Amino acid sequence: MNLAIKDISYNIGRFVLTAVGIGMLLMVVMGMGGIYRGVVEDATLLIDRLDADLWVVQRSTRGPFAEISRVPAKLSDRALAVPGVRVAREFVYHTIQRQDGDRVLRMAVLGLSWPTDKGDWIPLVEGRPLGQSRFELIADQTLKLPLGRQIEIGNEVYQVVGISRGMISSAGDGIAFLSSADALAVQFDVPGEAVRLERAARESRGRLFDVAIQQPALLENATRQSGQLPAIARPSISSVLVTLEHPSDAKAVAEVIGGWTDVTVYTADEQRNLLLKGSVEKVRSQIGLFRILLTIIATIIMALILYTLTLDKLHSIALLKLIGASNTVLLGLILQQALILGASGFAIAYVVGQQIFPKFPRRVIITSEDLIQLAAIVFVISIASSGLGVWKAMVVSPNEALA
Amino acid sequence: MSTPMPADDPSAKIAIKAESLTKIYGAGNTEVVAMRDASMTVMAGEVVALLGPSGSGKSTFLTAVGLINPPTSGKIYIANQLIMDGPKALTNLRSFRRKHLGFVFQKSNLIPFLKAGENVQIACELNGLSSRQARIRALELLDYLGIKDRSQSYPSMLSGGQQQRVAVARALANRPSVILADEPTAALDSFRGRQVMELFTKVAHEQGTSVIVVTHDHRSLDVFDTLYEMEDGKLTQKTKEPLAVAH
Ligand SMILES: Nc1ncnc2c1ncn2[C@@H]1O[C@H](COP(=O)(O)OP(=O)(O)OP(=O)(O)O)[C@@H](O)[C@H]1O
Ligand SMILES: [Mg+2]
Numbered sequence: 001m002n003l004a005i006k007d008i009s010y011n012i013g014r015f016v017l018t019a020v021g022i023g024m025l026l027m028v029v030m031g032m033g034g035i036y037r038g039v040v041e042d043a044t045l046l047i048d049r050l051d052a053d054l055w056v057v058q059r060s061t062r063g064p065f066a067e068i069s070r071v072p073a074k075l076s077d078r079a080l081a082v083p084g085v086r087v088a089r090e091f092v093y094h095t096i097q098r099q100d101g102d103r104v105l106r107m108a109v110l111g112l113s114w115p116t117d118k119g120d121w122i123p124l125v126e127g128r129p130l131g132q133s134r135f136e137l138i139a140d141q142t143l144k145l146p147l148g149r150q151i152e153i154g155n156e157v158y159q160v161v162g163i164s165r166g167m168i169s170s171a172g173d174g175i176a177f178l179s180s181a182d183a184l185a186v187q188f189d190v191p192g193e194a195v196r197l198e199r200a201a202r203e204s205r206g207r208l209f210d211v212a213i214q215q216p217a218l219l220e221n222a223t224r225q226s227g228q229l230p231a232i233a234r235p236s237i238s239s240v241l242v243t244l245e246h247p248s249d250a251k252a253v254a255e256v257i258g259g260w261t262d263v264t265v266y267t268a269d270e271q272r273n274l275l276l277k278g279s280v281e282k283v284r285s286q287i288g289l290f291r292i293l294l295t296i297i298a299t300i301i302m303a304l305i306l307y308t309l310t311l312d313k314l315h316s317i318a319l320l321k322l323i324g325a326s327n328t329v330l331l332g333l334i335l336q337q338a339l340i341l342g343a344s345g346f347a348i349a350y351v352v353g354q355q356i357f358p359k360f361p362r363r364v365i366i367t368s369e370d371l372i373q374l375a376a377i378v379f380v381i382s383i384a385s386s387g388l389g390v391w392k393a394m395v396v397s398p399n400e401a402l403a
Numbered sequence: 404m405s406t407p408m409p410a411d412d413p414s415a416k417i418a419i420k421a422e423s424l425t426k427i428y429g430a431g432n433t434e435v436v437a438m439r440d441a442s443m444t445v446m447a448g449e450v451v452a453l454l455g456p457s458g459s460g461k462s463t464f465l466t467a468v469g470l471i472n473p474p475t476s477g478k479i480y481i482a483n484q485l486i487m488d489g490p491k492a493l494t495n496l497r498s499f500r501r502k503h504l505g506f507v508f509q510k511s512n513l514i515p516f517l518k519a520g521e522n523v524q525i526a527c528e529l530n531g532l533s534s535r536q537a538r539i540r541a542l543e544l545l546d547y548l549g550i551k552d553r554s555q556s557y558p559s560m561l562s563g564g565q566q567q568r569v570a571v572a573r574a575l576a577n578r579p580s581v582i583l584a585d586e587p588t589a590a591l592d593s594f595r596g597r598q599v600m601e602l603f604t605k606v607a608h609e610q611g612t613s614v615i616v617v618t619h620d621h622r623s624l625d626v627f628d629t630l631y632e633m634e635d636g637k638l639t640q641k642t643k644e645p646l647a648v649a650h
Contacts, residue, residue: 001525001534003517010516010557316514322471323526323573324501398471401512402462402585 003320003329004336007313018305019341023348025298027356030349030374032291034357034364039287041365043170043280044272046110049121052089052241053250055266056257063271064093064238065170066278071263073180076113076240078260084253087243089113092183094238095173098153100145107143107176108169111183111237119162119177127162133179138162140174142361154189158182170280172362184236199223295377303385306338310389317393318400330393334386342382346375416447417483418580418613419468424477426463426636437463438474441638443631447580448611450604450626452618454641455633461617462585464633468615469504469583470496482580501530505574505612507584512570513558519569520545520554526576544572548602564595571602575612582606584616593622600626 008015047065056079058069079088092111097104112119112130119129119138127147130136137158139145149160158178167175178186190198202222206212212219244253250267258265266274276284310317317330350371357364426438438460445451453461466472468479470486479487481503486493506512513522520541527537545551548568558566567587574582582603588596600623603614616627624630630641 001517001521001528001537003525006521007516316516319512319514320525320529321497322500322506322512323529324497324499325529326497329529399466402466402508 002336003333004340007316007333008337008340015341018309019344020348022302022305022341022345023352025301026345026349026374026378027353029291029294029298030353030366030370031357031360031364032287032294033370033374034353034366035360035362036284036287036291037365037367037370038363039172039280039283040276042168042172042363043275043284045166045168046170046175047268047272047275049167050091050241051121051243052268053244053247054242054254054257055091055268055271056240056242056263057266058239059262059264061264062274062278063266064091065271065275069238071237071239073237075237075263079240079242079257082253082256084245084249085242086245087116087241089117089241089243090180090237091239091241092180092187092237094183094187095169095171096153096186100151103144105143106173107139108171108173109183109186110175110177111180112177113241114179114181122162122164122167122177124162125165127160129162130177130179131161134182135159136161136179137182138164138177140164140167140176142168142174143176153186156182156185166363168363170275180237188236299381299385302342302381303388306334306341306382306385307388307392309337309341310334310386310392314392314396315401318396318398321396322398322401327394331390334389334393335383338382338386338389339379342378346378417444418447418449418481419443419445419615420478420480421464421468422478422480424464424467424474424479426460426467426472427475436636438467438633438638439636441477441633441636443468443615443638443640445581445613445615445629447613448607449628450607450614450616451629451631452616452624452627453631453633454618454621454624459633460636461633463636464638465583465585465615465617468581469506470500501526502577503580505576505579505582507567507570507574507582507587509586509589513566513573515558517557518554519550519556519558519561519565522558522569523572523576526573530577540576541572544575545569547575548572563590564598567591567595567599568602571599571606575606575610578610579612582612582614584614586617586619588618588620588623593620596620597623597626 055063056071056075057063058071061067061069063069073090076088076090079085090111090113093108095106095108097106099105114130114133122129122138124138125141127138130138135156135158137160139160141163145151145160147160147163150157151160164175164177169175199222203219206219206222242253242257244250254265254267257263320330353366357366421441421443424438424441425436428435428437441464453465455461463472467474470479473487473490473492476489478485484494486499514525517525520538523541523544524534524537527540528534532540542551542554545554548571550565550568553561553565558569561569570587584603588599591599600616603616604626606612607614632639632641
């Protein structure tokens with residue numbers, strides 16, 4: 001006769017409630033682990049997907065994910081000229097927040113280096129990659145922009161031509177892919193009045209130069225587009241992504257490009273590390289610590305539950321001792337119940353979690369590694385926390401049965 | 404009583420012998436001498452009543468010979484074996500209890516999450532019977548005590564008298580040499596109380612089990628072979644004279 005199961009089936013309602021309670025608790029622990037994984041995964045997702053061998057960024061900066069990095073657009077042509085480089089892509093990246101009706105639309109704008117990169121590598125659930133150099137965009141699912149939707153950003157209207165899956169910035173915002181020209185236009189969208197003011201300022205500055213006094217016609221240049229001015233164009237893109245002929249050349253090529261005094265070069269691994277050590281480090285350790293805390297709390301609560309479960313049975317345990325039950329029998333009763341409770345709680349946590357986690361705004365990634373780890377923790381908790389109950393059962397005198 | 408008093412029969416076996424048991428609870432100011440120099444010899448098949456006012460030490464004596472409350476000094480022999488020498492146990496008490504002793508108490512001490520049949524069955528299983536054999540034995544016992552039809556009921560669904568019968572069945576499970584009962588009928592009306600007492604005599608005389616019953620119920624004293632009285636921790640055997648007149 002299995003006493004543990006007899007007791008459970010006699011008190012089935014209470015057992016189910018307790019198991020559900022423990023299940024919910026474990027689900028939170030599980031979810032916290034999943035959120036942690038999600039943050040780490042999301043943070044490096046873009047770097048992994050972009051699949052560049054080298055990142056060329058503004059001198060002395062840690063790259064576009066850590067801080068503002070500005071390099072001239074022409075840098076990609078320079079990089080392409082280095083032997084061993086197969087492709088050099090412009091990379092434009094920044095986050096914008098706009099209003100879409102009542103909804104706050106927060107998205108990371110990523111410029112694709114048209115025509116080298118039309119976004120063929122982006123996992124699409126619907127639609128197609130970019131088909132023209134301007135005014136099209138691929139939106140991530142999480143942005144909830146339907147295919148064919150026209151949205152106005154800055155002065156222009158863009159059409160959603162593709163919907164991607166799982167393309168999320170390290171901050172958890174969905175990514176919108178535009179051509180780099182469009183991305184720059186979004187980034188440097190300047191209102192008409194500001195342009196007029198800037199031109200007037202240029203003209204008035206120009207008036208003071210001797211050249212302009214002698215050749216007034218030169219002043220007409222002041223009202224031309226800034227890109228057409230002979231002055232040094234402002235560095236405008238975030239970085240250049242370099243793909244090599246042979247990835248093994250990375251070190252040599254990085255040395256060559258790194259020799260240019262206006263840029264710094266990182267390999268993809270270095271870039272990934274900078275990201276994990278930098279912008280997501282605090283979030284990561286915050287969630288990590290919270291997860292540890294939750295595990296400790298779960299341990300304490302489970303210990304309490306299992307202890308009270310044993311206390312409630314103390315009279316029966318004393319009675320069993322009185323009629324001569326060995327310690328093995330009593331140990332079996334308490335441990336089996338703890339394990340059954342732990343296992344049911346874990347199963348409930350898993351099943352309910354599978355239903356709830358996908359509805360979270362950010363990704364909750366439950367890896368089987370984490371599941372096994374949590375199962376091991378629950379196993380240890382169940383045994384450790386019944387220790388208190390076992391101790392109580394061992395010291396209870398059979399005399400108690402008579403009380 | 405038709406049965407001769409076993410104590411008079413030289414061929415009868417001694418089931419239990421308590422020698423000069425003393426029990427002191429606490430120490431110093433709070434010291435209570437609950438039992439002083441109590442001795443008792445019970446033969447196989449003998450049914451003994453233990454009388455006395457409240458707080459006189461009856462339960463202390465019963466739990467001492469029941470090996471659940473070691474005496475401060477004195478010796479306890481069960482089945483011709485010295486088990487307790489003062490507070491010192493000379494064998495594994497729990498397994499000895501399982502094999503040789505059966506207990507019945509005031510409030511039925513049944514395990515609430517086991518059905519009546521299972522309460523008896525578990526006692527057999529603890530003593531090494533397979534669960535099949537244990538189930539058969541449990542049903543036999545419940546049948547013997549006339550409550551086989553309630554074997555599938557939980558204790559909470561049984562009346563006090565039925566619970567006590569199940570408790571007696573459990574006490575009998577492993578064919579113990581001694582049954583110890585502490586006010587087993589206190590929660591029952593006098594009719595049911597007497598039924599339980601008669602059950603003990605039946606078991607004792609049919610199966611040779613010795614029974615020691617602590618009781619306040621003077622109406623059923625005629626079923627006992629021997630009467631003892633506890634007063635202020637002192638144990639004395641009472642003559643059964645006035646009761647014998649009834650025969
Ligand atoms: N665990 C204990 N600690 C201290 N004193 C105790 C303990 N158990 C019993 N006593 C004391 O020992 C004395 C005898 O108690 P016991 O329970 O044996 O009496 P009893 O004859 O069974 O009484 P009742 O008829 O009320 O059940 C009492 O004075 C009681 O207060
Ligand atoms: Mg008592």
